[in-house]
Amino acid sequence: MRILGIVNQRDAGPGVFLDAMLARGASLDTWMPPESPAPPHDPAGYDAAMVFGGAMHADHEDRHPWLGDVKDQLRGLLARGVPVLGVCLGAQLLAEAAGAPARRAREPEIGWRTVEVTPEGRRDPLLSPLAPSFTAFQWHSYEFPLPPGAAPLARSAVCLQAFRSGTGVGIQFHAEVSATDAEAWIDDYRSDEDAVRMGVDPDALRRETRASMDAWNDLGRAFCGRFLDEVSTRA
Numbered sequence: 001m002r003i004l005g006i007v008n009q010r011d012a013g014p015g016v017f018l019d020a021m022l023a024r025g026a027s028l029d030t031w032m033p034p035e036s037p038a039p040p041h042d043p044a045g046y047d048a049a050m051v052f053g054g055a056m057h058a059d060h061e062d063r064h065p066w067l068g069d070v071k072d073q074l075r076g077l078l079a080r081g082v083p084v085l086g087v088c089l090g091a092q093l094l095a096e097a098a099g100a101p102a103r104r105a106r107e108p109e110i111g112w113r114t115v116e117v118t119p120e121g122r123r124d125p126l127l128s129p130l131a132p133s134f135t136a137f138q139w140h141s142y143e144f145p146l147p148p149g150a151a152p153l154a155r156s157a158v159c160l161q162a163f164r165s166g167t168g169v170g171i172q173f174h175a176e177v178s179a180t181d182a183e184a185w186i187d188d189y190r191s192d193e194d195a196v197r198m199g200v201d202p203d204a205l206r207r208e209t210r211a212s213m214d215a216w217n218d219l220g221r222a223f224c225g226r227f228l229d230e231v232s233t234r235a
Contacts, residue, residue: 091170
């Protein structure tokens, strides 16, 4: 199984999803659009793709022109029926590729937040094991609307948290994040104007994260494993 990983920021890569890939004998080719204008191989030749997060926002093509290239690639993958999993920014880019441009949420979600699985999510192979609700690590200021014809799979008090659109699945929460990357984000929280404005307490967030991360990483590996199992049935 060959996976294309679209990494928009070096400390926001596949994280513990890589563990699930290795456990299933999958290979990961990484494309970093800010540093390389094209994927390492034709995206249509992969069994699946995953697109990850980043501090930039989905509508910041004026500052990060390569975001348009990522959206174009995602549109092509969806049109070809290639399974795609998007995380946070990646999910927002995926939603736009499916017809629903991302927008600023009514408030940021940074830290550990409750996510409720929807009735559609309870019937979905990826989200159903998380029903009725779970506590998720979040770090975002934007949200994705529901793409046309898509199924809403999970919600928080602030926004939609997961959707399925054709062969694409987007999640707003960071199921992939490793302990190392989470610590780096917390260390660097002052670079996020929204985190500063909402008064994030880095010490409190660090304590909660350290107490919760082992179980969260187990959930993330299992989530990615279920996605890969779906991919294998399509191969």
